Amino acid sequence: MGQNLQSGERLRPVDLARAHRLSTQAVRNYEEAGILPAAERTAHGYRAYTPLHARALSAFLALVPGHGHRTAASIMRAVNEGATDEAFHLVDESHAQLLEDRRTLRAVENALRDLEPDTTRSSPSGTFARKAPSDAFARNTPSGTFIGPLAHQLGVRSATLRKWERAGLVRPRRDPRTGYRVFDEADVRDARLARQLRRGGYPLEQIAPLIAQVRSAGGLQPLEAALTDWRARLSARGRAMLTGAAELEAYLRARG
Template identity: 70%
Template sequence: MGKKLQSEGRLRPVDLARAHGLSTQAVRNYEEAGILPVAARTPTGYRTYTSLHAAALRAFLALIPGHGHPTATSIMQTVNQDGPEEAFRLLGESHAQLLDDRRTLQAVERALQGLEPATAQQPGAATGPASRFIGPLAQELGIRPATLRAWERAGLVRPRRDPHTGYRVYDEADVRDTRLTHQLRRGGHPLEQIAPLLAQVRAAGGLEPLAATLRDWHDRLSARGRAMLTGAAELDAYLRERAR
């Protein structure tokens, strides 16, 4: 029966599954989810697929690396519901997010380039290496203490309080975050954009580890951009197949 179906240009679920290293259940699940067009049925109730379904599956699997599983699913569902414009909108949102991620990376790189190595101790520092009280730190950066307090309220810096005096104490990590915030503010970035950048620094464990991960960050963005191109090509092929 399998050879007869193939000779007629029809494919069994297992044929489609094997060609992409999937299980037959996965193929059926994709159809039920609207990722693949609805399959025809034989008189005995077996699903049969065609080159159109194969093109849809190739497009979906190619879209996942660049757009993620949920977006790839939504794109295929809208296309199969004859809504290509909504699919194009979803593609555009993914590309916009990639551009935003690139800008984030560039902002971090520029900010890192503008930072000078932290000194071990400054006049007026609090106890501990590279610690500062708010006044000396503000003076060092050429800003007002009120600006530092505003950054604290925004959650960008989190100085501890001296248990005896109640004064804010900026330790080495706080000084780093403050200096990075200062650089980004000078570059025109609003506070709401700076918070995720500082999260990247903290997640990396500091400036030096972050600098070491920038190459990986570049590679991941490049791979994502390349995957988007591949996904777009396969989606275009599927749209052409549907238009026949």
């Protein structure tokens, strides 16, 4: 059954579309998808919307930036079906995902910070010098390090490094004479980044895409802009969720 008209006010699809800068077909599609309550029909079969439909459309469009189109649509359908607890559950899930994304960003930033060179000693030219290599690396080949010394430096087992290799986190070459794995400077960087993220509780399948981004960027420094953009997008998403919550509450009040 369609939604009862409020105060006798009728809105045509074009009125709703113009007010929200949409096409009339989009408005009809949203109704058919359950995002809007079902409209009453005039004697001639035309859709007759009300201010409540306008409020529903405003709520949906406000929810999309923070929750995504699919989740926003599911929230609105749940509300229109009277399943408000399900709608609140969907909202909570989005907030939980945002919190998890913030934690991931923080873990990445901390991991990258730990990988920065030592800046406590300056070179004669005024630039910062890198930390002297550890004893473990003193036993390495001129062109890289073997798995044992690297595992020792990272505080992990050699088997762990082999597992990371299978997952694509590190890509050591093989010594042509001995067949041993040789980790170059980029491999050591990737292994250290993987260790920091694993210590933060992140699974290998989440770490692998980040390692790939580090490789494609040619190192850690170019990622600063990406991290800044990531942080800004999370903040924008959080603010959009607040706006969406306000519009959803207004729609719930209007429904009574």
